[in-house]
Amino acid sequence: xxxxxxxxSAEERxxxxxxxRVVHETIDGETILIALDTGTYYSLTGSGPEIWSxxxxxxxxxxxxDALAERYPDQAAQARAELERLALELxxxxxxEAGAPASEAPVGSAQSPAFAPAALHRYTDxxxxxxxxxxxEVDPAQxxxxxxxxxxxx
Numbered sequence: 001x002x003x004x005x006x007x008x009s010a011e012e013r014x015x016x017x018x019x020x021r022v023v024h025e026t027i028d029g030e031t032i033l034i035a036l037d038t039g040t041y042y043s044l045t046g047s048g049p050e051i052w053s054x055x056x057x058x059x060x061x062x063x064x065x066d067a068l069a070e071r072y073p074d075q076a077a078q079a080r081a082e083l084e085r086l087a088l089e090l091x092x093x094x095x096x097e098a099g100a101p102a103s104e105a106p107v108g109s110a111q112s113p114a115f116a117p118a119a120l121h122r123y124t125d126x127x128x129x130x131x132x133x134x135x136x137e138v139d140p141a142q143x144x145x146x147x148x149x150x151x152x153x154x
Contacts, residue, residue, distance in 0.1 A: 010084070014100060048119060052086075064087075
């Protein structure tokens, strides 16, 4: 049995998003995530969207934490701790899974004056309806759901 190339220390761990199970979009500083298999949806606020962007791009935890600490030098320790905490929470919710590390370094950003702790809000009130949504009937070759006559929707 060969060792898993994704295994390693917590700082070396990298993540990926399984697009067949999780959809996400960042709008106006908030990231919305939907777990298609459960119908649970999430809202990431504070530094959450920035952390999500780094982790979903496949940057290892240590590299992502370094990038975040560089952006918030006055709160570097808090930024690192928050990234590590949120990575575990996102993995625990099944929104991120182990993946291969990104080959490129994170894009640098300007330093920011204040770091806002990340918040992951979980909503289950729409599970039933999200699980019934026709988006689950997506044709991988054509993308969006396909009507019976072959015309695509949306």
